[in-house]
Every structure is written in structure tokens, then in C-alpha cells.
Amino acid sequence: MDSRYHSLAKNLVTHSTELKKGEKTLIHAFDVPEDMTLALVRAVRDRGAIPFVQLENSRIGRESILGGIEEQFETTLAWEMERMKAMDAYIALRGSLNVFENSDLPQENMKKALRILKPVLDWRVKKTKWCVLRWPTPSMAQQAKMSTEAFRDFFFDACCMDYSRMVPGMSALEKRMREADEVKIKGPGTDLAFSLKGIEAVACGGTHNIPDGEVFSC
Incomplete structure (x- = not known):
């Protein structure tokens, strides 16, 4: 495992969220390496907190919104809200193999999903200790006109620093x-x-x- 995964995970559970013993922590991972999610689970446990993990895929997420109906989003809201209310902290790891994955989704579908699920976002922002991380991907490196390796090095230099x-x-x-x-x-x-x-x-x-x-x- 890349040693920088451990450094980054430690930053997230200390400086960013200051996890305490017994705090329930939702790890929300989108298209990120399995090892990074593992490193974060271990870092949460090292703080004495309790990790819960949700894995997501951008292509599957797109399909869910593309064919989503009102009942689907309302039902999702119900159990997402129940879970979020049980959490003390939230850490998202957000990557995407294609930064334009949702570019062809109908605006009405996106607006409907965002409108119905907004209460979960509001609760998370106002009621939990939260941090959202953007994961470096080849598509992001391409946008920056950098090699994948150079972009990853740039990313970890920025994310593993002592922000204090x-x-x-x-x-x-x-x-x-x-x-x-x-x-x-x-x-x-x-x-x-x-x-x-x-x-x-x-x-x-x-x-x-x-x-x-x-x-x-x-």
C-alpha cells in the first residue's frame, strides 16, 4: 500500500474531523482505490471511532438518476436520512474515471434528485463533522495537462501537508x-x-x- 494513503487518512481523521472515541463515522467512497478506503477505515479505528462504509460508482450513479422516478428518490431519502442522523462524522472520498460522466443527464432528472435528497446534505453539513476529498484521477491529470504520476505527486504534496x-x-x-x-x-x-x-x-x-x-x- 502507498504510504501516502496512511498519511492522508491520518490528516482526515485528525486535523479535518478530529474524530473522538466512539464517534460513528460514515466513509463515502466514490471510484477510489480499495487501499485508500482500507487506510481510512484503519485510521478511523485508530482514533477509537466506529467506521461505516458506503462504496459508489459514478456510472451506476448516473444510471440511477437517468431512470430515477419520484418514488425511488423519496425512498432513498428516507433511509439515507435515517442513517445520516445516526452518524457523528462524514468523510467522502470522491474520484471519477470520467469527470464528464453526468454531462448528458437531463437537467430535470438532476434537479429532481438534488431537490429531494437535499435534506440529507443539509443535515450532514449542519449536524456532523464532515470533510470531502477529491481523489486524483487520470481524467483530472489530463485536464491539468500533466502526467498521471506528476498529478498524483502534486495532489499528495497538497493533501498530506500540515494544514495547521x-x-x-x-x-x-x-x-x-x-x-x-x-x-x-x-x-x-x-x-x-x-x-x-x-x-x-x-x-x-x-x-x-x-x-x-x-x-x-x-
């Missing part, structure tokens, strides 16, 4: 953005100015998304 070291700098930038009235960006062929007055700033240091490290305005 970023907090002081991010906090300072967050404070500066909250206090700023206007931002100006100048460079060759670039001359932009926009207002930040009255707009909130949020620092993201790897607690909910991996990779991370942004300070955004909202």
Missing part, C-alpha cells in the same frame, strides 16, 4: 479582507478593481475540504 501551519497566515489574510474596502489587481494586460465592503471572508484550512488552503469572500 497555514492557520496564522490565513487568519491574517481573512482579517485583512474583512477590513478592506477595495481590491486592485494590476499586471500586464490586467487592471481590475472591485469592492469587498460588507462582504464576509472565510478562511478554509483543511477542515471541510481536501485539498484546501483558500480564503474566500462570500
